[in-house]
Amino acid sequence: MGVTRRQTILIAGPTASGKSALALRFAEETGGWIVNTDSMQVYGVLDVLTARPGPDDLRQAPHFLYGHVPPSEAYSTGRWFADVEHFLKTGAAGDRPLIFVGGTGLYFRALLGGLSAMPDIPDDVRAYWRAQDAQAGAQQLHAILSEKDPQAAAVLRPTDSQRIVRALEVIDASGRSIIDWQKQAGTPLIDAASARKIVIDPDRAWLGERIALRFATMLEKGAAGEVKALLALGLPSDLPAMRAIGVGEIARMLAGTITPAQAAELSAIATRQYAKRQMTWFRNQLGDDWERIAYPGA
Template sequence: MTRQAILIAGPTASGKSALALRLAREAGGVIVNTDSMQVYDILNLLTARPSAHDLEIAPHYLYGHVPPAFSYSTGRWLADVEALLGRAELSDKPVVFVGGTGLYFRALLGGLSAMPDIPAEIRAHWRRHDAEHGANKLHAILAGKDPLAASILRPSDSQRIVRALEVIDASGRSIVDWQKETGRPLIDPRTTRKIVIDPDRAWLGERIAMRFQTMMTSGAIEEVSQLLALQLPNELPAMRAIGVKEIAEVIEGRSSAEEAANRAIVATRQYAKRQMTWFRNQLGDDWERLAYP
């Protein structure tokens, strides 16, 4: 386990990266990405990855290291973190984990449940069904196969619904049962400083709008053009990043930039609301709660 760690969770656009940068600079530490979208290459602006200036202030790891053609998982992230923490040059460095993916924080503190191997044909089957029929249809199928998992998943959460269907088909056991079998944590929850940013929603909404407008004028359209040129399946996580679908419609001449920005801003605000709800319900009293960084 790493000797000194700080965890900073929070919704998108809440200022958590700036707080992480300040704390890492003060402690002489490094920053590790704890956000499932910021791992992907190409989507620098759209996923709000650290700027070149930020990278000069403190070392950053696990940002943009995954090609968008891959479907990166929590298990893969945890394995990458474990390898990173084992590097000799980081053995005496404080580590600041920052991001908005709750499952990454949960895995870091409590270990990751063992999961069955998913045969390629089962994975392809359910991803094809997701692309053809959508999340609501798959949620109804899951309710018949695994009622317990269906009861705790949002009908619109296609990624987790597909995962639950894969697991029940591959193993005959509910993903909920597998998740009860926790693994080994990588850091000690008792000695780790844990911070969650819980900002005012109106303030956050304005920041989201301003940030996305800046993205649109700073190269986000060019990023999506690069991504679309790869001709990747729409069900891949990178293709589902907020802003990709909206900007793709601009590129294809089916929407104006203003309309696309407005839709992406609404989607980002809805996503931030879900993040805040998860953090409030899932993170315990041992987390410091800040209204803003």
């Protein structure tokens, strides 16, 4: 399909920075629809733990691509791109403005630059590398990747098992580095020149306080019940939903090995580290055509 040139607003930023509230404000001002651009808020069950918009938010504006994926599935940038493309094709939003909001940089990159073509991965290749991940772990697979595809190994964190496995699948299936595949231009869904692009770049101390407060609130609002329901599904630990920040910490709390206060503190630490990585990515990857604001309420 062609690039959409309707009024479009993009709001990127780290977790807990106030993106959703800003998106709601724009939705009320413009009559627009809000489209999730965050890889964890797509999953069902974890409503509170992933800070998905609540009932009041949903009443204020239409929201799309929130909580529509079972936690038993591994959602990807490609599936998100296809879901957005289908949404645009159906014309469900009419000519209303679209407000894309979230913290997943790769989604924004795909939206504005298109999605690179990728090779089909044979089932046996996929099964092999996933079994290797389960047996050997990310660190050892990263060492293997360093030999098979130094380009990819150089840009992937040794702990990022999902992307390491993906890079190994691609090099095995095609004989080409995933980096080379990613350089092939795709077709964007949004006209970058006409879109308003905003990235929230908050003060780190301010954000740290918000993160600690938000996680304590999540526990009060039922995050532990969500994790209990997730664990009851008996899912593999390598699925993205099982690796959501707070799941492991709350699971330990439910098992009685740490206290609620310790679970909250450990989760807040992990969230701050994640927010730092997000901020670094946005600063390095988003160009000068993005408006940078410190506080969404300003």
